Amino acid sequence: MELIETANAETVKRMLTGDPVLIDVIPAHEAIPTLEPGMILHAGPPITWDRMCGPMRGAIQGIAVLEGWAGDLNDADAKAAAGDFAFHPNHHFDAVGPMTGMTTVSQPMLVVENRAFGNRAYCAINEGLGKVMRFGGNDTEVLDRLRWLRDDFGPSLGKAIRHLGGLPLKNIIARGLTMGDEMHQRNVACSGLTLRALAPALAETSDNTTELSKALAFIASNDQFFLNIAMAMGKSITDPARGIKGSSIVTAMSRNGTDFGVLVSGTSDQWFTAPVEMPDGLYFPGYSEADANPDMGDSAIVETIGLGGFAMGAAPAVAGFVGAGAASEAGHFTRRMGEITTDENPEWTIPAMDYLGVPTGIDIRHVVETGLAPTINTGIAHREPGIGQVGAGVVRAPMGCFRDALTAFAGTLGVA
Amino acid sequence: MELIETANAETVKRMLTGDPVLIDVIPAHEAIPTLEPGMILHAGPPITWDRMCGPMRGAIQGIAVLEGWAGDLNDADAKAAAGDFAFHPNHHFDAVGPMTGMTTVSQPMLVVENRAFGNRAYCAINEGLGKVMRFGGNDTEVLDRLRWLRDDFGPSLGKAIRHLGGLPLKNIIARGLTMGDEMHQRNVACSGLTLRALAPALAETSDNTTELSKALAFIASNDQFFLNIAMAMGKSITDPARGIKGSSIVTAMSRNGTDFGVLVSGTSDQWFTAPVEMPDGLYFPGYSEADANPDMGDSAIVETIGLGGFAMGAAPAVAGFVGAGAASEAGHFTRRMGEITTDENPEWTIPAMDYLGVPTGIDIRHVVETGLAPTINTGIAHREPGIGQVGAGVVRAPMGCFRDALTAFAGTLGVA
Structure with a gap:
């Protein structure tokens, strides 16, 4: 037991001492040199085409057309079924992606460097709300936006971030928590703080005020712009905490729309999976649970570091958006997650809870003992x-993968 | 009594149905045609030079040099003492100003139009934090910044706002209340939302990316940028509620650093004054209450419309900043102010209080009956x-002016 406590303390210490800085935007093939044409990275644990859900397939069709690997969506579908593309989890390539989480060679990737440990993590740029590829959208409007992100916006953003010398993220999160964000389903404050930090540099590095205005308006019009930055940040923070022998702390939670997968520090890169749950949420006008795809995306990396559903107490307004009950009771979610975590983050605190630190370091032993599954705030895609998106809600991680993880973890310690 | 209830309902209805839109930035002499050289508008009720506090005198010295009415600060001081300048309250000219509240002919004024009633209100642009004229600063750094605001930033901002067709403010306040602002001592969210709304238009109307970058950085670096917009908004909302016979609702609270003044709808433009109180607050490192000037500024116009100290429950983080006690108890301030107001604003609500509307319509009868003075969140100037600024705190309006107002109000209804 002392081994476990020591290992867990080290794991969480690495997470709490991470120093994530947004340093660049570069094409995925530069960020991930082993990424080749025909490879498609997706959210969640490994999955084959035949088991993929509708929006995941839709996104793959779209990205294959965007990359020029297929003539149209039908062609892409046939090629995917024929095994022409190689599918891998983002998590295997230092990357994450929201919802379907498409990453291919030409995608512009946000680069977050964890300056305390020297590692980097990547995530594509958030496309905005509505009909977008992360929710399975794949029509001309979706692809044209992705082309603009790739050819214009991404390079401009990268130039501005480099000009700025990088954007430290820890303080932005700290401020965002005092401004009603939980950085999963609510990023309006952090998106604004990011725009505020980048706008002068965007102007200084621009030679075309029309394009500049378009770039500023794109960031300004997307309350979720920061989500993908938060995700790359989460990945950069959790990666150095992986592979610590004897540690029962979760280093990733992720879903591909079919399976929920969890990684635990002490069991390194072994996925433990269980069928994903259906979010309990609220639907946009015209949609209902009958339209909903089950839980999906790498975005639960933010819950893994104490944000999202774990920081609900900071974001009473999100409680209504995700259908989590009375705004005044948002803090209950945070307190409950305190029961399955080992620490509070002293730098990321919640004013309304008298500066309680967000609950950090999910211990799979506590999850299994208490029966309290991690709470995840999530968007809901059409099946x-x-x-595209049809709603937002709260979902619980399935207990099965934590039980399996605990059994395997016990095995690493020689316990039957 | 029925007359009073009817009059009060009409007064508060006018306040709640106001539709404030930031429409322009123009020089004060254009905004206020009766403003002439040598006239200096200040915060609070009327006051003569001999009774003015230190920071108010400092600001007057500075603005006189800025306008070219004096060769240096000493000369300005002598001219002020000799009666060379005409002093009037901002409130007498459709204007407001934070702290010392200097308004003179060349100052660039934010223009807020209340589109429901057609009236306009004005406030100078917020100078930023630290050593600034509103806190009595008057050295070269302060004056140079004011020159830049007048000659470069103000005209650029005006052009962008006109290009945008105006910036509706009601929704910005509504969002800001979900993001931890109370719009008096905390405006970080609304300042960010304003930058977000204006940045694309600033870019589109700029032909110099260096100046543009400087303008964006100026807004981005000032968490209180929105305060002056909120104040002009408050004035534009309360002005149509003035002069309703039989109404016991407060239409302005204002302080000149010596006297606190209150205006009541039913007694129209008659000021009721009492000595200002000392804020109970927290001081910046190196300063203490011994350095503090008593309460000052027109900014309490935001409390008059339910924001600031009245909306403390929306801003738990401000409770610590102003020394108002535990963050988790910020809602108590809002509930207490509910006892002296007649309505809740259904469009400006506080998520953490289960969407309670901010308490609106201060009834002087309730103030006197309950002995609960309006709570005001305020900055603290050096005496x-x-x-400049030495801290921030909470101050209570002095009861004397409400008692006097109630007596005079009774007189308007023929009650002895």
């Missing part, structure tokens, strides 16, 4: 390809 | 001229 069919090509449609 | 000597030329130094």
Whole structure:
């Protein structure tokens, strides 16, 4: 037991001492040199085409057309079924992606460097709300936006970030928590703080005020712009905490729309999976649970570091958006997650809870003992390809993967 | 009594149905045609030079040099004492100003139009934090910044706002209340939302990216940038509620650093004054209450419309900043102010209080009956001229002016 406590303390210490800085935007093939044409990285644990859900397939069709690997969506679908593309989790390549989480060679990737440990993590740029590829959208509007992000916006953003010398993220999160964000389903404050930090540099590095205005308006119009930055940050913080022998702390939670997967420090890169749950949420007008795809995305990396559903107490307004009950009771979610975590983050605190630190370091032993599954705030995609977001909600991680993880973890310590 | 209830309902209805839109930035002499050289508008009720506090005198010295009415600060001081300048309250000219509240002919004024009633209100641009004229600063750094605001930033901001067709403010306040602002001592969210709304238009109307970058950085670096917009908004909302016979609702609270003044709808433009109180607050390192000037500024116009100290429950983080006690108890201030107001604003609500509307419509009868003075969140200036801000705190309006107002109000209804 003392071995476990020591290992867990080291794991959480690495997470708490991470120093994530947004340093660049570069094409995925530069960020991830082993990424080749025909490879498609997706959210969640490994999965084959035949088991993929509708929006994941829709996104793959779209990204294959965008990359020029297929003539149209039908062609892409046929090629995917024929095994022409190689599918891998983002998590295997230092990357994460929200919802479907498409990463291919030409995608512009946000680069977050964890300056305390020297590692980097990557995430594509958030496309905005509505019909977008992360929710399975794949029509001309979706692809044209991705082309603009790749050819214009991404390079401009990268130039501005380099000009600025990088954007430290820890303080932005700290401020965002005092401004009602939980950095999963609510990023309006952090998106604004990021725009505020980048706007002068965007102007200084621009020679075209029309394009500049378009770039500023794109960031300004997307309350979730910061989500993908938070995700790359989460990945950069959790990666140095992986592979610590004897540690029962979760280093990733992730979903591909079919399976929920969890990684634990002491069991290194071994995925433990269980069928994903259906979010309990609120639907946009015209949609209902009958339209919903089950839980999806690498975005639960933010819960892994104490944000999202774990920081609900900081974001009473999100409680209504995700259908989590009375705004005044948002703090209950945070307190409950305190029961399955080992620490509070002293730098990321919640004013309304008298500066309680967000609960950090999910211990799979506590999850299994208490029966309290991690709470995740999530967007909800339509179950069919090509449609997009239909709502937002709260979902619980399935207990099965934590039980399996605990059994395997016990095995690493020689316990039957 | 029925007359009073009817009059009060009409007064508060006018306040709640106001539709404030930031429409322009123009020089004060254009905004206020009766403003002439040698006239200096200040915060608070009327006051003569001999009774003015240190920071107010410091600001007057500075603005006189800025306008070219004096060769240096000493000369300005002598001319002020000799009666060369005409002093009037901002409130007498559709204007407001934070702390010392200097308004003179060349100052660039934010213009807020209340589109429901057609009236306009004005406030100078917030200078930023630290050593600034509103806190009595008057050295070269302060004056140079004011020159830049007048000659470069103000005109650029005006152009962008006109290009945008105006910036509706009601929604910004509504969002800001979900993001931890109370719009008096905490405006970080609304300042960010304003930058977000204006940045694309600033870029589109700029032909110099270096100046543009400087303008964006100026807004981005000032968490209180929105305060002056909120104040002009408050004035634009309360002005149509003035002069309703039989109404016991407060239409302005204002302080000149010596006297606190209150205006009541039913007694129209008659000021009721009492000596200002000393804020109970927290001081910046190196300063203490011994350095503090008593309460000052037109900024309490935001409390008059339910924000600031009245909306403390929306801003738990401000409770610590102003020394108002535990963050988790910030809502108590809002509930207490509910006892002296007649309505809740259904459009400006506080998520953490389960979407309670901010308490609106201060009834002087309730103030006197309950003995609960309006709570005001305020900055604290150094008592000597030329130094600047030394802290922030909470101050209570002095009861004397409400008692006097109630007596006079009774007189308007023929009650002895």
